Amino acid sequence: MINKRPPYRNTGAEKVLWGIARKLVEAGHSVTIFCPTPADRESETHPEIDFRYVSTGGGPDRSMIEFFLKGPRTYPSVYRDVSPDLVYDNPSPFPFHLAHLYGDAQRITKLHGIYRRLAFSCKDHPLVKVGTAVGDELYRLFRGEVITTNSLSTAHRARQVFTTDSNRIIANPIGIDAAEYTFSIRSDEKHVLSLSELRTRKQINVLLRAWKYVESAHPDARLTVAGDGQQRDSLERLATDLDLETVTFEGWVTEERKHELLASAAIYALPTLYEGFGLANLEAMASGCAVVSTDTWGVRDYLRDGENGRLVPTKDPPALATVIDSLLSEPAQIERLATAGRETAAEYSMAESITREVRLLEQIHEDGDMFAEA
Template sequence: MTHQPCVLFLITEDWYFWSHRLDLAKAIRDAGMEVLVVTRVQDHGARIEKEGFRLIPIRMRRRNRQPLRELLSVLELVRIYRREQPDLVHHVAMKPMLYGSIAARLAGVPAVVNAFAGLGYAFITDHQSAKVLRFLIGRALRWALALPRSRVIVQNDVDREQLIRDGIVQPIQVSVIRGVGVDTTAFAPSPEPTGPLVVLLGARMLWDKGVGEFVEAMRKLKARGLDLRGVLVGMVDEDNPACISQEQLRSWQATSVVEWWGRRDDMPRVLASAHVVVLPSYREGLPKVLLEAAACARPIVATDVPGCREIVQDGRNGLLVPPRDAGALAEAINTLVQDQAMRLRMGARGREIVTREFSAEQVARETLAVYRELLER
């Protein structure tokens, strides 16, 4: 009987697996591999199990300052890896990569994939504390990622070049797989809605997603008398140092500058209600919300930073603006608000680009190729 390879996903949050890795996990299963999901279970555990995946809850959190609990998290992973004996583990994001790689060494896991979702807070912020953190993380990653039968996946060429330049990885170790892909059937074009134009920012509510600049841009546009609705869609992420508080979000909403819809799991419907999608982030891996927006044939305004410019071709399927510049953001939004023909033209081109270059099927093919290379060594 042929051995069925077992792939174990380690991800800190169940909602992140559901929103960003579910399509990939299904493709891996369809390719004849068993899939285990190891994550902190909050709201999506039952749905993950209903999809047919075995779920193993853990206590690890992204932000924890208690060294004993961090040590216990590593030991918990070692026990799971030794008990389950996966053929390959796929770690997603910073803490799973660090702790999971330690556990994989100690448990003797044959093959490891470490996937950056983006370089994260420490690589975005120029605060002194972030620079110290970046140095420490770089040292830790250099050791953690140096497993003999492993591969590092990043989502854009700029992140790859930075990791190589900083001496964290060797060129032969790292592959670029552009994003997590998008289901172009679920995310499909629809006519523009009637009524006031909706300008939507979809992301976790973090300062480094450019939420503050978006609010200021909407304030400027409304001061001109434009009939617009600025909408924020996304969760408050208290485990992230750049978190925007619920109090701040409610304060903005109370002044009618923007609406905050919170976390939504019906993103095709949400995007269908929008006319323009905005992401003024300071840096990204490759943002899924922009892939989804383009698949829905919505024009995009984004910042000219790594990750965003991999999706947005300035003047073709959207407009690029400098980061941290609310004035430029407002002008770009206004350009699209005033020109329906441009919105429709850019939306159609965005759909073409995503279908050709960023489908979930393509990402799955590229990821499975990495798996097979490691498993066949």
């Protein structure tokens, strides 16, 4: 299994890979994970999983870039040592191409997103922008592979790139365990939460600009921005420049603190440019928040405007402000959307998604047929 970050890092693509790896071990399979070295707070081990690390440094972007630059030097020796039956590439944001060229093991690709031109507006680092856009187009060279996707949106976009007469695309939507989240509707709290990595793609700057309008209409409302990332300093400067008085930046939070924040918020806002699927929205829905997000890929797979949440256009602070203002002014609307949102969150199960993925891998392994029926 190949991943551009340590698989136990608490982000969507990594959660999926880590869950699949542990499920495979439970089923009696031998699992090796090829990935960058972990940061201190990410470190976790599993007694029955073999980790082969590529030495990298710096933040997530630098570590990922170094992994793709250094990884090909050591991959052949790791491959020969492990002698895998299956190679599972978890390419987010782009594939580990040597895995699809070297060796004769069967290969499976797990897609968490297809950015294409969106890479230039969603990614932070120039090399990642170019690498993602080019990497997506290189999927056209893939032949005879099974591609599983994390959502219907990603499957749809994949079909625009892959040659589907020589590759098989299977949509396997991911999810969460809704039972792990305390369902608590706090419609009278006037607390708005945004919790994500502070990166360009998440567009928290749009939320801050929208909050300027919200704050003037609801001086008793408060906004919590939780999470860390390359944009944190610039976002804090923007909040200062806008003279925002009711915004708190929490920084990186533990899982326990994340659950506390979700349970205390009435509204969850994520004006993202693009999601492969968007687990953060589902977590907020499971917790009793009325979710306001953008009408974009991934999000619209499960969020229906006015039914179980609210959708707004991307890059539109006034539209976002209008919706948040409407919700804060009508607690009954928050309660209705939050109740429907919890029902939606329960429909998408990470455990079921992982079980489907493991069964597919086992069938490919047993049958030796890349296009066996799932």
